[in-house]
Amino acid sequence: MSNITVAGTGYVGLVTGVCLAEVGHQVTCVDNNDEKIYLLRQGISPIYEPGLDELIVKNTENGKLDFTTDYQSVYAHSDVIFIGVGTPENEDGSANLNYVFTVAKEIAESVEQDCLVVVKSTVPIGTNDRVEAYIKAHLKHNVKIEVASNPEFLAQGTAVRDTLYASRIVIGTESDEAKQILMDVYEPFKLPILAMNRRSAEMVKYASNDFLALKISFINDIANLCEKVGANIEDVTNGMSYDERIGNRFLNPGIGYGGSCFPKDTKALHWLAEEEGYILRTVKAAIDVNEKQKYALIKKARNDFPTFNEKKVAVLGLTFKPGTDDLREAPSIPNIRLLLNEGARIQAFDPVGIENYKKLFPDQISYKHSIEEALEDAELCFIFTEWPEIKEMDLGLFKEKMKTPYIYDGRNCFSLYEIQNKGVNYHSIGRPSVIEYGVLDEVQA
Numbered sequence: 001m002s003n004i005t006v007a008g009t010g011y012v013g014l015v016t017g018v019c020l021a022e023v024g025h026q027v028t029c030v031d032n033n034d035e036k037i038y039l040l041r042q043g044i045s046p047i048y049e050p051g052l053d054e055l056i057v058k059n060t061e062n063g064k065l066d067f068t069t070d071y072q073s074v075y076a077h078s079d080v081i082f083i084g085v086g087t088p089e090n091e092d093g094s095a096n097l098n099y100v101f102t103v104a105k106e107i108a109e110s111v112e113q114d115c116l117v118v119v120k121s122t123v124p125i126g127t128n129d130r131v132e133a134y135i136k137a138h139l140k141h142n143v144k145i146e147v148a149s150n151p152e153f154l155a156q157g158t159a160v161r162d163t164l165y166a167s168r169i170v171i172g173t174e175s176d177e178a179k180q181i182l183m184d185v186y187e188p189f190k191l192p193i194l195a196m197n198r199r200s201a202e203m204v205k206y207a208s209n210d211f212l213a214l215k216i217s218f219i220n221d222i223a224n225l226c227e228k229v230g231a232n233i234e235d236v237t238n239g240m241s242y243d244e245r246i247g248n249r250f251l252n253p254g255i256g257y258g259g260s261c262f263p264k265d266t267k268a269l270h271w272l273a274e275e276e277g278y279i280l281r282t283v284k285a286a287i288d289v290n291e292k293q294k295y296a297l298i299k300k301a302r303n304d305f306p307t308f309n310e311k312k313v314a315v316l317g318l319t320f321k322p323g324t325d326d327l328r329e330a331p332s333i334p335n336i337r338l339l340l341n342e343g344a345r346i347q348a349f350d351p352v353g354i355e356n357y358k359k360l361f362p363d364q365i366s367y368k369h370s371i372e373e374a375l376e377d378a379e380l381c382f383i384f385t386e387w388p389e390i391k392e393m394d395l396g397l398f399k400e401k402m403k404t405p406y407i408y409d410g411r412n413c414f415s416l417y418e419i420q421n422k423g424v425n426y427h428s429i430g431r432p433s434v435i436e437y438g439v440l441d442e443v444q445a
């Protein structure tokens with residue numbers, strides 16, 4: 001088993017490190033953030049990810065996993081160093097590679113033995129070449145270094161499972177030696193390994209994410225049209241899904257994709273293509289549709305409420321998707337900002353996202369720890385995330401708790417069948433609205 005170091009303890013780095021230890025490697029995770037390393041050494045994950053804490057504790061206790069800020073000592077004697085740091089978005093949409101090159105510099109200055117550097121971070125095509133040239137130019141010792149690409153395909157909320165039981169492992173190398181080292185590292189996973197050159201591996205990552213983003217924007221586009229022509233997107237996607245070439249996944253309409261990957265990776269590839277003198281029209285369309293889709297609910301609510309000033313608004317779900325406390329590019333954020341700017345009084349519920357939300361909106365929102373409290377006396381309700389708690393809630397609560405039960409569901413949490421006869425006005429994405437508030441009362445009276 002190899003002696004492995006992983007640089008970066010965010011989603012990519014930490015989950016990779018923990019899973020490599022789980023299959024038997026000796027792993028040290030490095031981060032320059034003292035607080036994160038302190039927490040990890042206590043067995044506490046700095047990110048919310050189901051199943052991760054248990055594996056951290058288990059592998060730390062059995063001596064397979066360690067955490068440190070002292071990169072020099074660990075880089076000096078590693079067989080393989082994975083780079084799993086963030087590549088956030090620059091203002092122009094390009095990928096910011098500062099963290100990757102900071103680690104590359106630290107590696108170059110520290111390594112004292114031959115070593116394979118593996119870039120796991122999502123980086124623009126050609127970056128591995130640049131990282132290799134950079135490390136070689138800055139080496140302090142006479143050692144042999146090679147760089148390989150090994151993109152990751154984990155999704156937040158299922159990151160551990162996605163890594164241990166990945167659909168595939170993609171490795172991009174320029175030599176048989178590097179390929180063999182990575183084959184050996186991944187052998188214990190017993191998963192399909194696809195070997196190719198570095199640039200192709202880098203492209204697999206972007207093409208996969210951008211294709212998924214395109215699928216979501218496509219279905220959002222069709223959902224919007226369904227509303228206009230009186231079709232129901234649920235029936236439409238169901239009808240499409242029986243064609244195996246289309247499938248039934250990633251066809252859920254909503255208020256757009258968020259998170260740390262799709263928004264960033266679509267823009268980065270589009271930007272990169274432009275640099276090459278090529279316009280990626282399909283990806284551009286995915287970005288444009290997504291930008292507009294974020295406001296699909298507010299647009300519906302405007303028909304009922306010309307202004308949100310002084311309105312008491314319940315918000316259910318804040319994170320960019322269920323199963324994570326991550327708020328990066330969460331569609332709830334621009335919507336809540338708009339509501340607050342207009343003078344709405346927001347009472348919000350989320351099962352895990354509240355602490356992080358408080359960092360963005362410390363005083364402007366009244367945070368609630370239950371759905372009931374968030375709905376109390378509200379005049380309208382927005383649903384931004386399809387948490388199980390929300391999907392399984394007692395639908396009678398809307399009428400019971402709210403002052404006027406106007407509901408705008410951005411994630412189609414409830415079937416139209418189950419929301420019927422609940423005395424509410426319910427608007428979702430790509431499906432007919434249910435209009436009962438007031439109407440049913442009159443009929444019953």
Ligand code: UGA
Nearest residue numbers: 152153154155156250251252254256257258259261320321
């Ligand atoms: C995504 C990919 O799914 C992973 O394969 C990839 O490895 C990862 O990015 C990455 O590059 O690191 P993630 O961002 O964690 O994973 O989340 P997803 O589950 O893909 O969801 C992204 C967004 O799309 C969410 O806002 C979600 O609500 C939205 N979405 C997803 C839809 O609106 N409709 C769908 O049918 C599916």
